[in-house]
Amino acid sequence: VRAMRQPVLVASTDGVGTKTRVAASLGRFGGLGRDIVNHCINDILVQGARPLFFLDYVAMSRLEPEAVAAVVAGAATACREAGCALLGGETAEMPGVYSAGELDIVGTIVGLVERDGVIDGRAVTEGCAVIGLASSGPHTNGFSLARKVLEGADLLAPFDGATLADRLLEPHRSYLPAVDALLTASLRPLALAHITGGGLVDNPPRVLPEGLGLRLREGSWPVPPLFRELVGRGSIDRLEAYRAFNMGLGMLAVVEPGSADRAVEVLRAAGEGAWVVGEVVAGSGVDFA
Amino acid sequence: VRAMRQPVLVASTDGVGTKTRVAASLGRFGGLGRDIVNHCINDILVQGARPLFFLDYVAMSRLEPEAVAAVVAGAATACREAGCALLGGETAEMPGVYSAGELDIVGTIVGLVERDGVIDGRAVTEGCAVIGLASSGPHTNGFSLARKVLEGADLLAPFDGATLADRLLEPHRSYLPAVDALLTASLRPLALAHITGGGLVDNPPRVLPEGLGLRLREGSWPVPPLFRELVGRGSIDRLEAYRAFNMGLGMLAVVEPGSADRAVEVLRAAGEGAWVVGEVVAGSGVDFA
Secondary structure (H helix, E strand, O other), rough: OOOOEEEEEEEEEEOOOOHHHHHHHHHHOOOHHHHHHHHHHHHHHOOOOOEEEEEEEEEOOOOOOOHHHHHHHHHHHHHHHHOOEEEEEEEEEOOEEEEEOOEEEEEEEEEEHHHHHHOOOOOOOOOEEEEEEEEEOOOOOOHHHHHHHHOOOOOOOEOEEEHHHOOOOOOOOHHHHHHHHHHOOOOOOOOEEOOOOOOHHHHHHHHOOOEEEEEEOOOOOOOOOOHHHHHHHHOOHHHHHHHHHOOOEEEEEEHHHHHHHHHHHHHHOOOOEOOOOOOOOEOOOOEEE | OOOOOOEEEEEEEEEEOOOHHHHHHHHOOOOHHHHHHHHHHHHHHHHOOOEEEEEEEEEEEOOOHHHHHHHHHHHHHHHHHHHEEEEEEEEEEOOOOEEEEEEEEEEEEEEEEEEHHHHOOOOOOOEEEEEEEOOOOOOOOOOHHHHHHOOOOOOEEEEEEEEHHHHOOOOOOOOHHHHHHHHHOOOOOOOEEEEEOOHHOOOOHHHHOOOEEEEEOOOOOOHHHHHHHHHHHHHOOOOHHHOOOOOOOOEEEEEEEHHHHHHHHHHHHHHEEEEEEEEEEEOOOEEEE
């Protein structure tokens, strides 16, 4: 940790939801460790905080050592990539509480941000640009709906150059490198929204000042095949899809209108998928035009 | 938080184990919130750290709002009593992962300790005295065995001036006031052992230097009726009982031999149950004489 003037501690606890069920049904646990770490990293990143340390909790009815080892190894890798200490963790065996073969994974992250570097959305105004950052898949959200839609489907069937299972289980991305690239280019976002439960509908309003909303332009970013497939198979209503899934955007960044093109350029140079996907408008909530 | 010279952050994540099953079967959730907070407080207190903030995670198959509210209210009370911020939390609904009506509760605590105030057991030597601090019940350990022994029993039957349920579910005690009383009297413990999973057998050795063990004297502290009942009903082997349960001692403090009587006096004046229960001996592990 570099010397800081007025460090503020930021912390968050979360789980990965029923993505665990898909992973458990396929015996593929490694991605879940990355999922929980990167989910937590993004949760505090939206305030401008960098991860300091992380702790995990893994519980099952009967602990399966290979499953736990795979989760922890994935978490360790993701922590290392983020320069975050994996400070500790706990495993719990709770017969009768968990269904056979199922597991829950809980992560807690603690990070630091300079008091004057806190990102809080206060400076967002009408006309600001919204940049969408590519997700790697559903991340850790929408799995209840996805599992319903895919009930009975062969998850190992070829799909989009891989399998449905691969596309569903692709680990949650960390947007720490993306935000770092913006900061390095002196393009500090005015607001960041991590697209988790509630999707593109419920998450962005939480980081906007009263009286402001978002207009997102459909077609301004590529919706990955998995989401098209889920929406098609399940005949999912358009707004329901935007609420259940990230639809290809794992994080939104609000920037000054004049900085949008430069920000996209910087993000793409850093290897991120990034598009200007909309703007801040008077009103509330998110509408899709 | 008072100004500190060289603050060290300490953190811990843990759950309350299958105590949740007894609580859920009786619809009595409030104690679980106190359980997880106080368990976490004690987990970092053994390093000399004071709680700074706490986060909780509560998950069920289908969230029961009254259950979640009761847990969180209990956690809030325990945090307030400890001067610890309840920084946030998360609830998760995970059908298929959790059995119907069951829940898991995970807590994460972050605390601070002055670098030169870290309690690490390094100064413990042969002949040091061991003080036992009274538990309020099984705390959050031994519930798998307790539930097995009590299978089919009427938990609402009168027992020890209350009911078996009351004695089982009595919340985990925080030893922060006890340790505060010792510090205020300039009686800093050389080592502290929180008696959790592994009981009086497995926890104390973790905080002792290589080559040292404990001798605990049976009869030197009162074993509460609940433990006697469990041991009797289950014909539990003596060592198995010491490993599964705290047997009436929720924390052990190692002090200089000459300070033992004064420490007990200070603790009792602070309202704690406290006894000199043994001493540090050459060797390893814990033996019961």
